[in-house]
Amino acid sequence: MKELRLTKGSDNVVVGEFADVEKPTPKDDQVLIKVVVTGTNPKDWKYIGAGKQPRPFNSGDDIAGIVEAVGPKVLDFKPGDRVAAFHVMHDPHGSFAEYAIAPAHTTFIVPPNISFEEAATIPLVALTSAIGLYQELGLPTPWARGTDPHNPKGRNPIPIVIYGGTTSVGLTALKFARLSGLYPIITIAGGSRDIIEKDNLADVIIDYRNNPNIADEIRKALNGQELKHAFDGFAEPPTSDPIAEVLSTNGGKISGILPYGDGKLPNGHKWKMTYVGSAHKVYPPFPADDVEVDKEFAYVFSRYLTRALEQGKFKPHPHEVLKGGLGGIVEGLNRLREGKVKGSKLVARIGDTEGL
Numbered sequence: 009m010k011e012l013r014l015t016k017g018s019d020n021v022v023v024g025e026f027a028d029v030e031k032p033t034p035k036d037d038q039v040l041i042k043v044v045v046t047g048t049n050p051k052d053w054k055y056i057g058a059g060k061q062p063r064p065f066n067s068g069d070d071i072a073g074i075v076e077a078v079g080p081k082v083l084d085f086k087p088g089d090r091v092a093a094f095h096v097m098h099d100p101h102g103s104f105a106e107y108a109i110a111p112a113h114t115t116f117i118v119p120p121n122i123s124f125e126e127a128a129t130i131p132l133v134a135l136t137s138a139i140g141l142y143q144e145l146g147l148p149t150p151w152a153r154g155t156d157p158h159n160p161k162g163r164n165p166i167p168i169v170i171y172g173g174t175t176s177v178g179l180t181a182l183k184f185a186r187l188s189g190l191y192p193i194i195t196i197a198g199g200s201r202d203i204i205e206k207d208n209l210a211d212v213i214i215d216y217r218n219n220p221n222i223a224d225e226i227r228k229a230l231n232g233q234e235l236k237h238a239f240d241g242f243a244e245p246p247t248s249d250p251i252a253e254v255l256s257t258n259g260g261k262i263s264g265i266l267p268y269g270d271g272k273l274p275n276g277h278k279w280k281m282t283y284v285g286s287a288h289k290v291y292p293p294f295p296a297d298d299v300e301v302d303k304e305f306a307y308v309f310s311r312y313l314t315r316a317l318e319q320g321k322f323k324p325h326p327h328e329v330l331k332g333g334l335g336g337i338v339e340g341l342n343r344l345r346e347g348k349v350k351g352s353k354l355v356a357r358i359g360d361t362e363g364l
């Protein structure tokens with residue numbers, strides 16, 4: 009089979025080459041998937057050409073396709089199933105190929121109402137946001153009972169601030185916050201705010217651009233309520249500083265998707281990094297409080313995704329299909345690297361690749 013391998017050229021530019029490799033065989037709990045559409049993520053360009061990936065590498069992790077074969081311990085899937093999956097980051101047989109491997113516990117059935125293009129936008133960001141909100145911040149899951157005495161059906165009077173509501177991770181966190189019945193949901197976003205407004209995913213949207221009053225605007229939106237939970241889907245200092253100014257010093261928690269400076273925030277708050285790798289294994293130096301527990305969580309949450317998608321409760325991210333299939337990935341990742349992709353996920357159909 010063919011796979012696309014990526015590395016960095018001069019000026020950090022992503023470059024790629026095709027390689028012929030043997031079609032892998034799924035072991036134990038692994039699923040072999042014929043990739044129909046691959047998704048992309050910023051990490052696909054960030055970590056190539058150095059560290060764990062010094063040589064050209066197939067760095068794709070979002071798989072959407074059809075089960076080709078399963079390992080002997082896989083009970084949930086069979087050949088022919090339509091699935092999406094989060095591949096183990098930095099391992100071989102990623103999604104920029106004709107076939108890819110994923111563990112069964114981060115694979116889920118794609119219901120008939122969802123296309124492969126839509127499905128490819130989901131696995132990595134969904135597990136990132138879910139681990140952030142439910143494992144790191146300990147918020148109630150969408151299937152927990154509501155605690156609002158005036159409206160107990162699925163409502164939780166817990167305010168949350170989500171920074172970066174228009175990043176793929178941030179928008180997905182907003183969707184889960186709504187499904188968990190949290191309110192008010194306050195988010196900080198920029199020019200792509202229409203993707204939040206379209207599905208009414210936040211109660212208050214604060215603009216991050218040239219805004220020195222973010223802390224005051226959060227205070228106003230809270231209307232006297234204590235803020236105990238915040239999630240940062242952008243996490244480049246000082247994004248979380250104004251949130252920490254407002255966060256309760258009595259048990260307030262803040263987590264986000266990158267290491268944040270020295271981890272110290274205003275008012276003595278400590279940063280807690282959310283890392284999606286903990287759905288699979290420990291990736292030093294990233295923290296992993298309890299990988300075994302996060303693996304169980306990822307299994308349960310992946311099953312929930314199928315149900316929420318089928319019921320229309322959870323919608324995929326907006327997407328753009330790259331021209332030329334795998335041949336379009338290099339151009340797409342370079343656009344992502346330059347910050348030119350706004351409010352959208354880039355996906356590629358393997359069948360559009362020239363010569364396949």
Ligand SMILES: NC(=O)c1ccc[n+]([C@@H]2O[C@H](COP(=O)([O-])OP(=O)(O)OC[C@H]3O[C@@H](n4cnc5c(N)ncnc54)[C@H](OP(=O)(O)O)[C@@H]3O)[C@@H](O)[C@H]2O)c1
Pocket residue numbers: 049050051054132133136171172173174175176177178196197198199200201216241242247264265266282283284285344349350351352
């Ligand atoms: N720790 C983990 O496990 C993990 C997992 C996934 C991703 N990540 C990291 O999370 C980050 C976001 O990834 P992603 O895929 O969600 O990104 P993305 O979808 O590519 O984000 C694009 C959006 O970023 C927004 N943005 C740009 N500058 C901003 C700022 N100063 N404040 C707030 N928003 C800003 C823009 O919003 P507007 O258009 O509204 O301006 C833009 O639409 C990346 O650094 C990625 O490497 C980490």
